[in-house]
Amino acid sequence: GENVEQHPSTLSVQEGDSAVIKCTYSDSASNYFPWYKQELGKGPQLIIDIRSNVGEKKDQRIAVTLNKTAKHFSLHITETQPEDSAVYFCAASTSGTYKYIFGTGTRLKVLA
Amino acid sequence: DTEVTQTPKHLVMGMTNKKSLKCEQHMGHRAMYWYKQKAKKPPELMFVYSYEKLSINESVPSRFSPECPNSSLLNLHLHALQPEDSALYLCASSQDKAGTLNSPLHFGNGTRLTVT
Numbered sequence: 001g002e003n004v005e006q007h008p009s010t011l012s013v014q015e016g017d018s019a020v021i022k023c024t025y026s027d028s029a030s031n032y033f034p035w036y037k038q039e040l041g042k043g044p045q046l047i048i049d050i051r052s053n054v055g056e057k058k059d060q061r062i063a064v065t066l067n068k069t070a071k072h073f074s075l076h077i078t079e080t081q082p083e084d085s086a087v088y089f090c091a092a093s094t095s096g097t098y099k100y101i102f103g104t105g106t107r108l109k110v111l112a
Numbered sequence: 113d114t115e116v117t118q119t120p121k122h123l124v125m126g127m128t129n130k131k132s133l134k135c136e137q138h139m140g141h142r143a144m145y146w147y148k149q150k151a152k153k154p155p156e157l158m159f160v161y162s163y164e165k166l167s168i169n170e171s172v173p174s175r176f177s178p179e180c181p182n183s184s185l186l187n188l189h190l191h192a193l194q195p196e197d198s199a200l201y202l203c204a205s206s207q208d209k210a211g212t213l214n215s216p217l218h219f220g221n222g223t224r225l226t227v228t
Contacts, residue, residue: 031214032214034216034217036219041221042114042221042222043114043116043118043202043204043219043220043221043222044155044202044217044219045114045219046216046217046218049216089154089155093214094214095214097214098143098145098157098160098162098167098168099157099168100157100217102154102155103154104153104154105152105153105154
């Protein structure tokens with residue numbers, strides 16, 4: 001069935017360093033890829049998304065890249081800050097469906 | 113703060129109780145979702161309503177009963193739950209226009225449910 005693999009499961013970085021989280025999807029029909037940040041005690045919040053007709057998207061310190069051929073997409077956070085510490089989920093979805101296949105999550109810790 | 117409001121934030125119930133979870137959004141979204149999230153796991157889809165009609169039921173046990181009274185409200189009625197049903201229950205909404213590309217899910221902060 002449809003699957004999204006996410007790596008790593010945990011990631012610790014020093015404040016100011018960059019963090020990269022990678023996802024691989026299985027369904028070639030997937031064409032929408034959101035990233036969510038979930039802080040303790042809260043619901044997931046959208047931080048950035050990308051559609052299959054775009055290879056890269058950037059929003060300040062956050063960027064997402066998509067390689068459709070390899071079915072890979074990645075989240076890049078630069079100049080990390082302690083408030084970036086959270087669990088991050090990638091997801092893949094296909095137009096015309098209501099199903100979002102989530103990755104297993106990455107717990108990011110930014111060390112001050 | 114999120115634009116999807118869920119109440120209550122916490123709920124403890126016995127296995128014989130009946131309770132309801134509530135969700136409200138005023139973004140004009142016509143698709144609303146219930147997800148279940150266990151600790152350290154991603155959200156799992158339970159139900160989807162589109163234009164107040166049930167579109168998806170992911171084979172959820174009948175002790176969970178969803179209801180969509182209008183385009184802004186979504187309820188989840190709970191009855192005879194089991195301890196393994198303890199989890200964070202998340203409501204989400206999204207735009208839902210036929211023929212358009214998928215739009216992002218907007219999640220509430222969830223109801224932390226404990227079944228004793």
